[in-house]
Amino acid sequence: MQATAYxxxxxxxxxxxxxxxxxxxxxxxxxxxxxxxxxxxxxxxxRIEVEGLEGTPEGRRIVLVTLQTF
Structure with missing residues (x-):
């Protein structure tokens, strides 16, 4: 999954x-x-990897953060 560092x-x-x-x-x-x-x-x-319930932000936990490469 992709995201932007905040x-x-x-x-x-x-x-x-x-x-x-x-x-x-x-x-x-x-x-x-x-x-x-x-x-x-x-x-x-x-690029992030997430565990937990996909439908709810409260139930998700990021387990990996790395740079997005193309």
């Missing part, structure tokens, strides 16, 4: 993304570390 805190390695429909979804340090990134800037397109 926030990122380099000290905690956590932040949030905006899904293409505008829904914000947070990620934790484990998801950031799983993607092998060292830095993330707001506005960057990212």
């Amino acid at each position: 926030t990122y805190d380099p000290e905690t390695r956590a932040g949030s993304v905006l899904l293409d429909d505008g829904t914000p979804l947070p990620f934790d340090a484990a998801a950031f570390d799983a993607g092998g990134l060292r830095l993330l800037r707001p506005g960057q397109r990212v």
